[in-house]
Amino acid sequence: MAKLFQRPKSMFDVSTHYCPGCTHGVIHRLVAEAIDALDIRGRTVGIAPVGCAVMAYNYIDCDFQEAAHGRAPAMATGIKRVRPDLMVFTYQGDGDLASIGMGEIVHAANRGEKFTTIFVNNAIYGMTGGQMAPTTMPNQRTTTSPFGRKTEEVGMPIRMAELLATLRTPGYITRQTVIKPKYIQKAKKAIERAFVYQMENRCFSFVEVISTCPTNWGMTPKDAVQWAEDVLLPYYPLGDQKTPDSEVTEKQVAAAGAA
């Protein structure tokens, strides 16, 4: 009888250290499935962030480099420029990518570096213990915003997918989530698609994944899913911001406008 469900080959047979209700494990799995599906384990290099996923290399079985906080896109640039034949992905959280690493991600995206970024947005710093992130929601309480995020002091949360989509160069920018099974298949397709664009040497590809952090949100896993759906998804709408094909359409529009 054929096995319908099994551990991806590119994952180690170990339990993760993630908290109950955390979505990192699901996202790791989707990445490993994409690596398996494209049969690229032998030429893939992952870059682990500083954050809860720093030890992603304990779960995903391919070559890995461990980044300094926020610098993964610069490291991916270095690898990809000297070894364009390697498949490179960065796996970054919201503090890592949208705060300390804002410069690196914007410039790598704008250069159109041919690597893939998996951006896990759970609206809070996880590993350091629940501090406010650039993606923390208005009035959301964290250990450094105990009275709730005051937007008049620190501004509104940053929508990274939309921000990067304002750049002309990067080709594939999408936002997905894995908080419910109905979303997971779409997220899986998006991650695969991102790797395919890289494989075809087409463009920089960026998949934002809206996630949960029950521990630091102070919620049960079930409530966390509900909060993500009620509060995060309206502000962080799912779907493609940009695809290489839409870029073609844009060019056609520009040409039509000029004519």
Next chain:
Amino acid sequence: MQSEVMFAGFGGQGIMLIGKILAHAAMEEGYEVAWIPSYGPEMRGGTAYCMVVIGDQPIGSPIIKNPSHLVAMNRPSLQKFVSTIKSGGVVMINSSLIPDDVQRNDVDVLKLPVVEIATDTGSSKAANIVALAAFVARSKLVPLETLKRCIEEEFQSRPKLIPLNMKAMEAGVAAANK
């Protein structure tokens, strides 16, 4: 034996280039050489100067307080450096831009309107080559044949400019020998 030449003028007069050509020629003659530029914001239109050190021994200090010779392409350069030149040195003055006389009688002063001379040979832009050639003719630091070869080599990538610069060199030598 060591000689030091200070080339000084405005940014854009080709000061750095003629210093480099002299250093190159001296290297071809088998001397030890160093070319030391002023660098920084003054590259964009302010004072520019470079020092060329030529010796028969490895060159020690690249910092020279009292150079042997001066090629002054503008007035501030002459005012700034003329008193530092060693006794017996050549002081070449671009009289197209410098009306002053030198109040020293222990240096060999060579005053030439290098801009007018260059204009007569085809382009005022070659004034730096006129000055270099005149200075070398007077100071005899390197043979003129070697200098000529190095000027040609410098303009190799823009061969159209070679005849003009050759003429400028000849005019500079002739003016110095007058």
Next chain:
Amino acid sequence: MSKVLMKGNEAIAEAAIRAGCLNYFAYPITPQSEVAEYLSWRMTEVNGVFLQGESEVAVSYMIFGAAGAGVRVFTTSSSPGISLMSEGISYLCGAQLPAVFVNIMRGGPGLGGILPSQADYNQATRGVGHGDCRLLVMAPASVQEAAEMVMMAFPLAEKYRNPVMLLGDGLIGQMMEPVEFPDHLKSEPSNKDSWATNGIDHRNGTTRNLVRSLFLDPEALNNNNLMLRAKYERMKAEEVRFEAYNTEGDYQVLIVSYGTMSRVCKTAINALKGQGVEVGLIRPQTLFPFPDVAIREAAAKPSCRTVLSIEMSMGQMVDDVERCLHGVRPVEWYGKCGGEVPTPEEIIDLVKASV
């Protein structure tokens, strides 16, 4: 290969290519931008990689990524830029990655100035970044030596799996001197298959490689630090380089000086010889490891009464000179900063005052 007249910055760039390093990432900063300008076209000629990064911070991680992928890679910068790269340098040391950093020093602190300086001595010789890290630091005194040291730096970085720094001052970068390039480096980059993330298939392997510097277990981190320390101790035993000048006979004064400053000292020493005053010079060519033994032995000569550390800084190397003398001779510092370079005349006066 005949002699060519080249700026130090350009010679450094060309030497890297001749050392088989075809990968360069950098951010512009005076007084070393000519390296990037030169390599922007030269790397195209040799099918190499040239990329201007968005900041020195990013560049230091482009270097990390490329070095981690197992290729020869280098960057160049100047003092404030090196401070920004210090984070990446620490990570490279921690992850044991070979790379070459060139610092063409300018005056500080802060923005300081753009003129020559040796004020980053402490930063370079104490490892630049956080944590117990060290770099092998080489200090050229001429354009020729800068080219030779660049070519030595890559194999040394690979031998130790550690960053190597070339520490020159603005004059070394800006000055033109004749250069005769050594032949292309014969040595191939060392086999990096045991650690580089160069792709499992690329090394015909089955197990993955991991490049990292995180050790949360105290015993594991202590062991990593001990291993790094052993490496730095091995550098001290095997890589000390220095030049001894005028030390054969007797001398009353010993000067310790490096880089451009040492050339000024040589001019002063030659002039003093003409006046009947003998002065010895030890010129460290490696600043880490420091030539402790050579300086101690030269200072211990019975005729030698005093040792001068002459630097374009406010007294940094002097600490190392004092450290290695174990008090056998008095040590004095002399120096200037900000682009001011002590002249031969000043050094002559200084020596005369101390004999």
